Amino acid sequence: MSSTQTATFLRPPAEIVYARELSALAANDRGPKPTGWKLSPRSVRTFVVGSEGQPLQHEWEGKRTETIVTRKFYGDDVLIERATISLAGNRGLLLVGEPGTAKSMLSELMAAAISGISTNTIQGTAGTTEDQIKYSWNYALLLAEGPSQRALVPAPLYVGMTQGLLTRFEEITRCPQEIQDSMVSILSDKVLMVPELDGDARVVLAKPGFNVIATANIRDRGVNEMSSALKRRFNFETVQPIRDLSLEVKLVMEQTERLLAEANAPVKVEREVVELLVTTFHELREGTTAEGKQLERPSTTLSTAEAVSVGYAGGLDAYYYGDKELSSNAIVRHLAGAVIKDNADDLKRLRHYFDTIVHQRGQDQGGIWQSYYQARKWLD
């Protein structure tokens, strides 16, 4: 697939978005590769954390060219090393952490880098059934021919095992525990039984390259416990929210610009406006301001992803109704929607933040903080 196809999907998967980078890495990959992997662990790491500005030489669309691998994950680089090595071993990898800490993005990137495909995914919900994980049947064929290989409809786990691919399991803790537990013996034995079929087809042995990368919220509402048996079969990695403000500003800025570009809504995004947004999120999340004042934290998780969505919504607002420049005004108009999820008191907390912290900064520093405070009217 070429990069020109990017625009034809609402949100293309990582292997399409970063096809050029993946090709550059593959062309320069000299490290040892675990069987079934498209890239070596070292290149997987580089794919996620970037090549630090180093251009890689490779052939792309028939021409010699140079590509710089961009940083896609901001956080603990050592975590990426541990995660990659875990996936090369015989245990699955479970990414845990608060909502919006880029767990799913990380899982997608790793699947794209390791197996070249990130869409072999089980989307966990309270209604996920075992056949959505393993396999189900084409009932017309099943009735006509009886159980046969032709009548079997493979689900992501079956696909992953037969083709030696990384299988993603999103939001595993949203599935009921008995459904989660259907993974237990598969993860340890790497064997899937299909009792309906005869002969060799009864036993599906996993090909090298197969493993499971799952994501989970442990503290969110509406999640199920995980059995110890399943926990034992996973290595856990905790993805932390970004602690560094300037890093978060950079990330939100990049993501917002990318989303707006994809939506064909070219809007000028100023760094200081994004800084307002991220500072607000950061301070409310941490419960203290830069000056050390204590704040009451909203009950909603104010993740980086949430900040991006406010920036994106503000950008669209500016494009369609404003003067095509992301303003503090547009930010505030979409802020309330991000903060109020299921607790009306959170709006009070946000208003209080504006009345005390933003108001004070507007008086002390003037400029953008002042216009930010003037936009407070949208919170009433």
Place this chain on the structure above:
Amino acid sequence: MSDVVFFPIRHHSPACAWHLERLISERKPRAVLIEGPRDATALLPHLANPATKAPIAIYTTFVDTTNRLGQPKPEKSKPARFSAYYPMADYSPELVAIRTGVTAGAEVRFIDLTFPEMVLAEHGQQQKQQARSLLDEQYLRQSRFLKALCERTGTRDPDDLWDHLYETNFQQLSSEEFIKGVETYCALSRADYTTEMLEREGNIAREAAMAAEIKAETERGDGLILVVTGGFHTPALRERLEAARSGGATSETVPGEAQTLLMRYGFVQLDRLNGYASGMPSPGFYQRIWEHLHQETATDVPPAARTAAEFIVELGRVSREKAPGLSPADEIAALDQTRRLAGFRQHPQPTREDLLDGIRSSFVKGAADAEGGLVLDQARVLLAGSRIGDLPPDVGVAPLVDDFRRAAAQNGLDISILYHKEKTLELYKSTSHRATSHFFYRLDYLGVPFGRRLKGPDFVAGRDLERITEVWRFCWSPDTESKLTEQSLYGGTLEEATANLLQHGLDEADEKGQGRRSDVTAAQLLHACRMGLQRLAPELLARTAALIAEDASFVSLVNTAGQLLLLHSSREPLEAHTLTGLTTIANTAYQRACYLLPNLAGTSEQEEQATLDALNALQQVALSLGDQPNSHLLLRTGLRDLLDNAQANPAIRGGALGALHTDGQLDDEELVRHVSGHLEKDGPVFLRGLLRTNRPCLWQVRPLLEALNQTVCDWDESQFVKLLPDLRLAFADLTAHEADLVARTVAEQVGARSAPSLMITGASPQDLLLGAALNQRIEETLARDGLAAFLEEVSR
């Protein structure tokens, strides 16, 4: 001319130690010169002694008695004090150089400035009083170059970076290659330093001295000279050696100003994660590697790989003991992960962080900050190790330790056996017993683990004063002398050290702003007398007297008066006969406390208890001070003021009322009137204050109990239930006997023949409150349904 080989090291690096050991054994240098205080050269025979078991430390102190630092306001009694450690483990390159050097027949010497010279070269900018490590490698943590290198290599911090670069493949390198690598690393991290910074931190002076020593050694003849210093200094030494003049500058120290000695050290202190700055974390981990490096039996497994496997299994066991869950399968997974991470990072054998990452990946089942924290804490403790060093008996000890041994012998205390013994002291009869008591208290004050008082009067806390004997349980342990060595910073004898520490404590209280409280100083006065430091008493008393005049705390003033009177009455066991003016000064404190009485009106709820106790104590003080009509008047007027102040805290007003009644200033009738009036308005809070200062009135003044009973009976059920917790608190101070007495009196008053048993077992206060509320609801319901008569029948 002789050859000089510079060996740059990082302190506490097993890789450096291994190469150093090999180099010395192979090339047999004529002399080995080591970075370390020159005056510690005298300790080398002990360091090389096989009976010395690491970890140990050279401990060195400097007391600037002659104000050589030129401090602006020198006070004879308060010289600046400095101390430092030079810790060494088996795998410390310095210790390895000493041991191997001595075995190879080389002349081994320390060549750095002595500690006092170092302090003077730094112009005393280092923190005083607090001991520091001479092996602190701050430059490694601050270097911008190293920070960039960490980012480039994907390592966490300079410790991780060092391990990544030097601790995994050192066995495959020749010593020349290894030295070159280390020197480059250290030289680049020095690049951030300006000449001023080097000068300020004393590096220039130290390097000049070391270069001069090396130069002098080269002039002594042919042969190889090995110079072992921190890599930070190596490039500068190489450069300076050309220009250096032989013969180091020596400066004389005033006797008693400095000391340098050996002490036992522990891995727990060595582990930097525990708060000491000394080079490398996890000494237990590196010790194990060092031991495997020297194992006779040849194996293919590299030492760090074996160490990692052992620690993972041990951690599995430790964590299973605390909480079951981790299985051998997890241990296998952790080891596998560790090895593959090491492979990924191109380490021939795993580093400490590889091991910790393996543990993080495979042992943690949940969020990193919850479940992960527990596992990693256990891992850190395990990797730090708990080893404590040992020194042969012939090692010289600090004068303070010597004084301790002498004093112990003089007092007839056996410190040669390691189990607990007891000693009973007749404080009033025997002077020598009092001297022994001083000895125990001095050690206690210095924080030295030795004796514990089992029985006896506590003159500082004012408890058990009726006792005339003291019983001490004591036991000598190696820790006793380690702590004494540490405290030798304060002086060479127990007497001197305690006196200086006491002075230091007062200075510190001054700095913290507590210096204004007279009772802090008065308590130190009692401490001093208890430790036989009567020579300090006049000064401490004068200081207390001066503080009383400006002390604004009622509680503190009452305490001070109490402590001074206690000292006066116990002047025999405390040997304070010669101290004059105790009662006069106590009287001043008392008068000032009386003067502050009206101010107590605004006492906050948190201070209530302390203030009421002080009110009680104030009456005692008044009694002890004896018949001075004037002063009694002062107390009474103050209390009256307080009682009549309608805005005052009700508990304090209650307390004032109690005090006045005890003093006979109020008749029973007035007492009853006040109590009934206040119960209406303030509820049981007032009663609580009253009973705190005057419990006996409850059973001595019959009308009071009657009135109280009447008021309580007048409350309706809901009011009673609401006030019950406060009421309980008010009566909480009554002893069992008193409670019984009160209950019987009340029973008589209401016409019951006997008091019902007050003990209710098997129910919590909450249950009872709930029961009372329930009872009331039932009664109401029955009354509403016209069934009240039924209840009366039942209760009859």
